[in-house]
Amino acid sequence: MPTADPLRSPLRADLMLLLVTLLAATGWIFSKEALAGMPPLLFIGTRFLMAGGILAIFAHASLRRLSSTDWRLAAGVGLIFSVAVSLWVLGVHHSSHLGESAFINSLGILLVPVVARLMFGDRPPRTTWIALPVALVGFALLSLNAGFRIESGQWLMVSAAVGFSLLINANSRVVRRVSALPLTSIQLVVVGLVLTLVSLPVEPWPASLSAATLGWLAASVIFASTLRFFLQVHAQGLTTPSHAAVILMLEAVWTALIAAWWFGETMALLQLLGCSLIFAALLINRWYWVRRLFKRR
Structure with missing residues (x-):
């Protein structure tokens, strides 16, 4: 039997994760368009309920093996x-600039180690404390662009x-007990039921x-939810979480580019500087893994 190429899975994971970021970025466009004809919570509830149901078909065998505690x-x-996600969809609904909103939303990646420190006592890497001030300056520039105030969509x-x-x-804690695919399908169904x-x-x-x-709505369900999460779960099984996070940071970049093409969005100088600083903060926060990614290539 031929042996597997050790580079094949990492490269395959990288390409799949790149596709995931593109699907996630198109999800912002699909959502904004759908919200023109549906209220926000109904839209996101319906979208996740349907996507969770589809993923549950693929996770059927795993779901049957889960204990009541796992559920x-x-x-x-x-x-x-x-x-x-309810805050996210309301943000999309009230946002006047999707590209800017995508970069603000990416601040969640920076906050992960901070929250881990507060909740679980984990020690964040030194790069987190360097990245946070850079990100805050970037967000301040975005708020200055609105005239020294933070808009409702930004909040x-x-x-x-x-x-x-x-x-x-x-x-990250629950996935140690429940594998990613059934966990994702349960979560999406719960979100769908609750928000509907x-x-x-x-x-x-x-x-x-x-x-x-x-x-x-159909595009959001099929491409931005079902296909995206299915590929993301599979790709993350082929690489490390930190390595995956480096590639998933591209979602904000793709969103800004696609929104510029689809909606004709442009960025003022302060917006461009603010988004650039937030992305720089993401790179600083993941610098060890960014450096490993380029060394491997």
Whole structure:
């Protein structure tokens, strides 16, 4: 039997993760378009409920083997996910600039080691404390661009970033008991159920949905949720979490580029400087793994 090429899996993982970042970036576009015809919580609830149901088909055998404790832990993380993604979709709804919002949302990656320190006593790497001030200066420049104030969409994205940092920390603990695919499917279904139920009393539901809205919803479910999470789970199994995080940072860059093409978004000088500093902070925070990535290439 021929032996496997040791470079094949890392390269395959890198290419798959690159595709994941592109799918995630298109998800911002799909979501913004769908929100023109659906209220935010109903949209994200429906999207995640359908995507979670599809992933559950692939995870059926694994789901049957989970204990009641595993289900409770996965559902609990799903509640954290519900809060984070509801803030995210409200941020997208109120955002006047998707590219800027994507960079603000990426602050969640920087906050992961800080939250781990506060919640679990983990010691963050030195690069985290160097990266945070750089990111804060970047965010300050974005707020200055709005005239010395932070817009509602920016506040919501910062809050979503905090929520996602909590989610990543919780997931990193639970995934030691529950494998990634069934864990993801349970979380998406929980998010879908929770936010759809919350939407029912607080949002006006449309009497009907246009064909365009249904198309954007379908694209969000199939490409930006189901396919994205399926590929991400598979690719992360072929590489290390830190290495994957380096490539996943590109989501904000792709989002800004696609939004510039699709919506004709442009960035003022302060926005460009702010986003650049936030991305620089992400690189500083992951410098050890960025350096390893280039050394390997």
